[in-house]
Amino acid sequence: MIRSTLSRLALLTATTLTLVVPAALPAHAAPTLNRGDAAAGWLARQLVDGERFEAVFDGVAYPDQGLTIDAVFAFAATGTSGSYSAAAMGWLAQPATLAGYIGDGGEAYAGATGKLALTAQVTGADPAAFGGVDLISRLRGLQAPSGRFSDRSAWGDFSNTFTQSFAVLALDRTTAGAPAASVSYLAGEACADGGFPVYFDQPTCVSDVDATAVAVQALRAAGHPTPAALSWLVDQQQPDGGFAGTGAVNANSTGLAAQALHSSGRLLAAAKARVFLRGLQQDCAAPTAQRGAIAYTAGGFDPATAVRATAQGALGLAGVGYAQLSAAGSALAAPTLLCH
Template sequence: MVVRLSRHRLLALFCGVLAALTLATPATAAPAHPGVDRAGAAAGWLARQLVDGERFEVVFDGVAYPDQGLTLDAVFAFAAAGVADDFGAQALDWVTRPDIRDGYVGDGGTEAYAGATAKLALAVQVRGGDPTDVGGVDLIARLRGLESPSGRFTDRSAYGNYSNAFSQSFAILALDRTAHGVPATAAIWLAGTRCPDGGYPLLPAQPVCTSDVDATALAVQALQAAGRPADAAAGLRWLVSVQGANGSFADSSGVPNANSTGLAAQALRAGHRPLAWLRARAYLVGLQVGCGAAPADRGAVDFDGGTFDPATATRATGQAVLGLTGDGYATLSAAAAGSGAPVLTCP
């Protein structure tokens, strides 16, 4: 129904970047145990949170709606950690169901969403699938059709254009894996949004160009993939310059958090900034729920270091796994991933 789609699109605007993370307390911070794979434990916890082992949902006005974007974050996390491959397969099968797929990427006619199309195409590629035939839909052709003459990928929608730096970056990362590669105009457009301080904004053409950690983390990975190392290097220098003394990164409200730190850490390692990555990784490790917590919570990456909330920890954990491993989107693959959802080993 059109009403449901409108509500879903409005809801999606409020479910992007989660905030308010601080250092984990000693009671919840995960102690070191020999042989424990922190990323694997985090991904294992994330897998066990999937509804029916296949999806995430978001509740709005008491009604549960599918959260395809968060489900795809889990697919990426499983591939990065090299675990829960069975859950990754089930999750992608769910997202690519025609009704679920079209509610996310649009019907391809009056409704077509650039960021969602690109993110789904990339997830299919990460899992070794063919993005030109996703239930009969050619996501790559649809994505290329959403590129404007300026090089920007834009939504085609009765509800407006909500494309942003994430849309552009995911589009470049997905197209980089295709035979025709990335249109030069797309990379030039993204590079042209850079702020004077070297970072990248979430939204282009604002009165004041304000660099954003999350947007910059995605942009530098896309620009590296597109063969623009100088533009990527500027963003990496900015990321290093705004890293907290404890290794953390803050969101647009200035609050250090696992989501922004996870994405920044991923970009730093992919961008060959190992010391900055290790500092960010140490911060994420400090947020991982450990053996002092309830068994069902162990392995998750906490949202704010206070009272543990599984509802907010799912997104935090999904993006933190990318930082814990440092595997970049450009080369991410589930080819070597094993099945099963590992748990944190405790004495």
């Protein structure tokens, strides 16, 4: 139960779990002035055994497939760290890793399945035969007549806006495309103010920056523009360019918002968000092992939150939307920040 719950929580954009990361930095990494590339390079060097992220819960280390996938997205967005991306995909395809994330067939988690299917597509793998599993067929099998994708689990249904959005993004890349009902269901979950909530079927619809950023990308990919959601998102931007999720203004929410805004043509707002992200990035004044990383908030660098902040912050710095992500042609190396 703990493992399946952790896997589903990893689909969300923040975590209170302690991350396990290695300290070693490969000496051969290429230096760069590109801030997005430097962020992805730092992220790659934090992978455990060069292939995965882990989290600690009650003193026990668990695989964090969701965060590992976020890193693969960051590598694709920046066109770097291809060797690390390949290693991560090999790890994700291992039977135990795969079943622990998407379920074993009896247990089936829609959000994880959709997110992994998208990852396979982004990296050029076959989502219909990934680790011996047809992710596309399994995902379609989790769609209700309403169009909603839901978990099939003894522990309950944890599906939400991220679930629906990643499912739409993944299926939109298939020949058949995303089912119209699934697109309509997602569009219909918008709050009165135009934004999207994290959870469906709540007594009060409360818009969330992270959920809105992912939902507008999915709907735009499926040919259903959401100008009201984009306007709501722009209205949430702080004077310093940052965005707040459920708490403080932070890199995670800002990275996702910047990605959504840039890929949707809201270039000025996206540029302001990138300025905020660069302000959180550890530069040449920081210790060598931290350079390129993005801090979660302006409160300072914290290794427990920096990995996820860097993964999602890199998306904002690169400005490549989920629908456009591709690892094709990515450089193999993980760049370091060029310092004189």
